[in-house]
Amino acid sequence: MKLIIVISSMAGGGAERVTAWLSERWAAAGRDVIVVTLADKVEQAYQLAPGVRLLQLGITAESKGFWHALQANLKRLRALRSVIRRERASFVIGMMNTTA
Secondary structure (H helix, E strand, C coil): CEEEEEECCCCCCHHHHHHHHHHHHHHHCCCEEEEEECCCCCCCCCCCCCCCEEEECCCCCCCCCHHHHHHHHHHHHHHHHHHHHHHCCCEEEECCCCCC
16 A cells, blocks of 8 residues: 655645655555655755655745736646656645645
């Protein structure tokens, strides 16, 4: 079973800590776990367990108006959809309301 956890970044905070903890437990239980972040490559506040893959998409950007925000959201959606299809995920979990 392959699990993907989607979160804005792993830079620090409660949701990031929970993501690290859940991914560690699921990997220890024999699941294939991938943590996907939308943020640019930034230093992680919480290290992921061995065997947990991290994919940093680097597609967050400040929106400069409605149309720019719409285009940015479509870009993020396409990138996430591509990862989910390529990885053939059994389950995808969005952490926080920005990725759910």
